[in-house]
Amino acid sequence: MTDYSVIEIDHLSTYLGGARVHKDVNLSISRGEVVGIVGDSGAGKTTLLREMLGLTQPTSGSIKLFGQDIFRASSTELLAIQRRYGVLFQQNALFSSLSLLENVSFPLQEHTDLDVSTIHQLALLKIAMAGLPTDAAFKSPAMLSGGMQKRAGLARAIVLDPELIFLDEPTAGLDPNTAGGFDELILNLQATMGLTIVIITHDLDTLWTVTDRVFFLGDGVVLSAEPMPELVKNPHPVIQAFFSGPRGQIAEMGYAKHGE
Amino acid sequence: MTPETQVVYHTNEKRLICSGDWNLSHLLQLRTSLEKITKPHQGEIIINGDAIATMDSAGAYLLIQWIASLEQSGVQYTLQHFSQAHEKLLRFIIQTSSKEKKLKPPEKITFVEMVGQQTIEQLNEFHTYLTFIGQWTIELLYLFYKKGRIRYDEIAGVIYRNGYQALPIIALLSMMVGVVIAYQMGVQLRTYGANIFIVDFLGLSVLREFGPLLTAIMVAGRTGSAFTAQLGLMKINQEIDALDTMGVTPADILILPRIIGLFIALPLLTIWADIFGVLGGMMMATTMLNLTWYDCIHRFAHVIPLRALLIGFGKAPVFALIIASVGCFQGMTVQDSASSVGRNTTRSVVLAIFFIIVVDAIFSVIFSEMKL
Numbered sequence: 001m002t003d004y005s006v007i008e009i010d011h012l013s014t015y016l017g018g019a020r021v022h023k024d025v026n027l028s029i030s031r032g033e034v035v036g037i038v039g040d041s042g043a044g045k046t047t048l049l050r051e052m053l054g055l056t057q058p059t060s061g062s063i064k065l066f067g068q069d070i071f072r073a074s075s076t077e078l079l080a081i082q083r084r085y086g087v088l089f090q091q092n093a094l095f096s097s098l099s100l101l102e103n104v105s106f107p108l109q110e111h112t113d114l115d116v117s118t119i120h121q122l123a124l125l126k127i128a129m130a131g132l133p134t135d136a137a138f139k140s141p142a143m144l145s146g147g148m149q150k151r152a153g154l155a156r157a158i159v160l161d162p163e164l165i166f167l168d169e170p171t172a173g174l175d176p177n178t179a180g181g182f183d184e185l186i187l188n189l190q191a192t193m194g195l196t197i198v199i200i201t202h203d204l205d206t207l208w209t210v211t212d213r214v215f216f217l218g219d220g221v222v223l224s225a226e227p228m229p230e231l232v233k234n235p236h237p238v239i240q241a242f243f244s245g246p247r248g249q250i251a252e253m254g255y256a257k258h259g260e
Numbered sequence: 261m262t263p264e265t266q267v268v269y270h271t272n273e274k275r276l277i278c279s280g281d282w283n284l285s286h287l288l289q290l291r292t293s294l295e296k297i298t299k300p301h302q303g304e305i306i307i308n309g310d311a312i313a314t315m316d317s318a319g320a321y322l323l324i325q326w327i328a329s330l331e332q333s334g335v336q337y338t339l340q341h342f343s344q345a346h347e348k349l350l351r352f353i354i355q356t357s358s359k360e361k362k363l364k365p366p367e368k369i370t371f372v373e374m375v376g377q378q379t380i381e382q383l384n385e386f387h388t389y390l391t392f393i394g395q396w397t398i399e400l401l402y403l404f405y406k407k408g409r410i411r412y413d414e415i416a417g418v419i420y421r422n423g424y425q426a427l428p429i430i431a432l433l434s435m436m437v438g439v440v441i442a443y444q445m446g447v448q449l450r451t452y453g454a455n456i457f458i459v460d461f462l463g464l465s466v467l468r469e470f471g472p473l474l475t476a477i478m479v480a481g482r483t484g485s486a487f488t489a490q491l492g493l494m495k496i497n498q499e500i501d502a503l504d505t506m507g508v509t510p511a512d513i514l515i516l517p518r519i520i521g522l523f524i525a526l527p528l529l530t531i532w533a534d535i536f537g538v539l540g541g542m543m544m545a546t547t548m549l550n551l552t553w554y555d556c557i558h559r560f561a562h563v564i565p566l567r568a569l570l571i572g573f574g575k576a577p578v579f580a581l582i583i584a585s586v587g588c589f590q591g592m593t594v595q596d597s598a599s600s601v602g603r604n605t606t607r608s609v610v611l612a613i614f615f616i617i618v619v620d621a622i623f624s625v626i627f628s629e630m631k632l
Contacts, residue, residue, distance in 0.1 A: 096597030128356045142596035161316035192352040
């Protein structure tokens with residue numbers, strides 16, 4: 001395996017509608033890492049994700065996925081990059097007019113020459129891997145519960161066996177039990193499929209249990225990139241304000257004990 | 261360099277050697293070569309994964325399916341020299357696929373069942389439509405008797421967007437219809453030397469029929485669809501539920517202003533369409549039939565009774581009720597999906613136009629019975 005970074009962002013700056021979102025963002029994520037991206041609301045997390053996906057053009061700077069600059073790549077190259085990552089959007093973005101099985105099969109149908117029954121088998125495998133019961137396959141997304149929709153979105157994100165997945169707020173709106181199950185699922189997939197995972201989240205439990213490293217976005221730059229136990233001790237005022245609330249304290253106490 | 265992607269079976273040693281990239285892009289090739297292998301019927305087989313460079317879940321699944329078919333015929337197997345990561349993946353896939361149940365495709369229904377289902381659906385929908393009309397009628401009565409709040413702002417907004425902003429397109433289209441009528445009839449009338457009668461014909465047909473009917477059809481396409489899409493998206497966004505919980509009924513703030521607004525706007529648009537329809541026709545008459553503007557207007561005042569205008573004008577509010585109530589109803593019955601918004605918008609326009617034409621035909625019969 002080559003040892004380049006899966007994601008490499010260099011001197012990225014973004015102005016959106018006259019407002020500066022990113023001043024100078026630099027980060028690099030290596031293969032097999034599970035990283036979290038956090039920051040206050042409005043710190044530009046979602047914009048950063050959209051830029052990494054090539055949906056929003058940054059003002060300056062470069063973003064390299066798998067060693068290739070996505071804003072300089074030709075459309076064929078871009079397609080090849082796109083096949084190597086999967087995305088779970090915040091609102092799941094399941095196609096509402098398709099059934100669960102069709103949703104998960106969709107990338108396979110578009111990008112492979114496999115026959116329908118193989119596609120369905122692989123899609124069902126991914127549905128089961130995401131922890132969904134097989135009999136949900138013919139339901140439409142609207143008939144699934146919030147947690148199941150998340151899992152369906154994840155199943156679709158991993159159906160092409162990507163090397164990298166982006167998860168935007170994967171546990172938002174889930175009950176603690178389901179959210180915990182989802183964290184476990186993410187770890188399990190990471191361990192078995194060797195995925196690199198980028199998680200944008202506010203969920204402190206997810207940050208503590210799942211991530212290897214956390215990037216803290218603030219003031220338009222990456223304020224810190226370290227594992228959770230170090231990050232919460234970072235003296236930067238913005239970071240302290242983020243983690244020193246009652247919820248942050250409780251989570252820290254709980255997980256710090258676990259660590260010992 | 262990665263070894264070539266292939267799978268080789270040594271019959272004598274009972275050894276299956278897998279190598280290369282076991283991933284999605286090589287899946288077809290690998291499956292074909294696996295299928296070609298004649299499986300032993302007994303004993304033990306060794307599967308060697310030493311030379312596998314990469315393996316993803318699709319590749320692992322393929323191998324496991326093959327192994328499962330081995331086990332079915334009573335052959336044992338051992339995995340040899342698989343890397344730790346690949347073994348982990350294989351185990352995970354075995355674990356997941358054991359949870360998988362056989363997939364039952366949804367049952368197909370016969371033609372008769374389909375007809376029955378559709379009939380019941382239609383009847384149900386008609387029932388809900390009646391309920392819907394009842395609901396907003398009660399709201400309306402409440403508004404007048406209990407002196408509820410009349411939402412002037414919303415009503416004005418509806419009139420502005422669906423009346424005022426439609427003026428140019430309605431004017432243009434009615435004018436063209438007037439031109440077409442005058443042109444088609446003018447050719448016939450000229451052969452009889454009855455040029456001046458174009459004014460009678462134009463006046464009566466535009467004022468009584470074409471003005472109200474075409475305006476209603478255009479507004480059904482323009483406004484009815486907008487109502488459905490707006491309300492449908494609000495429903496999907498749970499905005500309607502939010503209103504309900506705040507003690508504001510959707511009928512009060514969303515539906516009544518639309519119905520009242522269109523009730524006011526459509527008759528006005530009809531008059532506007534009448535004006536331009538007649539003007540367009542006269543324009544054609546003056547250029548093609550050697551009539552002067554004076555002739556036209558003079559005769560128009562003489563031969564066209566006020567009744568013609570009033571009959572046309574009187575239909576407009578009825579059409580407005582049809583368009584607004586069908587549009588709002590279809591919007592309120594949107595289910596949680598994007599395709600549902602599309603389907604209901606189509607239905608809204610089709611049903612509104614359908615009812616407009618049916619009602620117009622009924623009006624024609626009534627008026628001719630009354631000798632109007």
